[in-house]
Amino acid sequence: MIEVDRLRENLLSSMPLTFNVFSPLKLDLRQATRFMAELFPGLMTQVRAIKFEHSPGRGRDTYTRDYSALDLSIYGLNATGHRVMAGFEIKYSEGTFEPTPNRISDRQVAITANSGLYRDAEDPGLILNPHQQLTRELNLCQSILDNGDVDVGLFVLASPRLNHLTQAMGESFGKLLNPTQQGRAGFVSITLERVLEALVAIGMVSHAQTLHRRYFDFHLIDGELELEAADQRSPRKPKATTTETPPQVIAS
Numbered sequence: 001m002i003e004v005d006r007l008r009e010n011l012l013s014s015m016p017l018t019f020n021v022f023s024p025l026k027l028d029l030r031q032a033t034r035f036m037a038e039l040f041p042g043l044m045t046q047v048r049a050i051k052f053e054h055s056p057g058r059g060r061d062t063y064t065r066d067y068s069a070l071d072l073s074i075y076g077l078n079a080t081g082h083r084v085m086a087g088f089e090i091k092y093s094e095g096t097f098e099p100t101p102n103r104i105s106d107r108q109v110a111i112t113a114n115s116g117l118y119r120d121a122e123d124p125g126l127i128l129n130p131h132q133q134l135t136r137e138l139n140l141c142q143s144i145l146d147n148g149d150v151d152v153g154l155f156v157l158a159s160p161r162l163n164h165l166t167q168a169m170g171e172s173f174g175k176l177l178n179p180t181q182q183g184r185a186g187f188v189s190i191t192l193e194r195v196l197e198a199l200v201a202i203g204m205v206s207h208a209q210t211l212h213r214r215y216f217d218f219h220l221i222d223g224e225l226e227l228e229a230a231d232q233r234s235p236r237k238p239k240a241t242t243t244e245t246p247p248q249v250i251a252s
């Protein structure tokens with residue numbers, strides 16, 4: 001399900017961003033453990049696996065019977081030895097108007113109705129933009145819990161601080177949910193800048209600086225816009241005219 005062309009050719013979309021941020025942690029699970037302890041204190045004491053574009057059972061009845069997936073899943077253990085999963089939805093320049101599925105699976109409908117996750121399981125806003133994708137992925141996290149794959153589940157929306165659409169989406173979605181209880185997947189919305197801060201805190205300073213320059217140093221864009229605006233304002237010099245006599249063609 002990984003879109004290879006998008007991954008290689010659209011480096012400012014969320015899928016390549018996810019790989020760029022988290023691949024070094026996948027290759028060093030000790031650093032990943034320190035990262036999770038910094039980002040979500042007390043959630044995990046050991047990271048055991050990091051998986052991209054992940055669902056444990058696409059299309060299976062025991063999960064959501066559709067092809068919803070998490071951009072990133074981090075599996076590990078907590079201090080009491082319970083199995084924990086943090087599933088991430090990563091946004092960057094995206095808005096909140098992604099195409100909706102042609103049909104919501106019966107299993108998705110059943111999880112929405114029976115999980116106890118939602119204050120009003122019949123709220124039509126759960127299956128419409130801007131919340132429909134978050135609903136489907138929170139339901140996926142809940143199905144992973146219900147299937148016995150993990151004991152604790154957390155669904156994380158991470159997006160830039162200045163993407164006001166996704167930040168507002170996370171805030172409004174949280175208001176549709178019941179307080180988290182044992183056996184229910186939790187939800188939290190954070191900024192991607194907080195992710196970079198966590199990388200700095202565990203010593204991955206160079207990596208965080210590179211990510212910041214590529215994705216979050218908007219002064220670079222501001223400078224280009226200012227140069228373009230200045231060029232548009234500057235008077236155009238008239239084209240130089242010539243008084244030279246054109247060469248004569250002499251017939252033989």
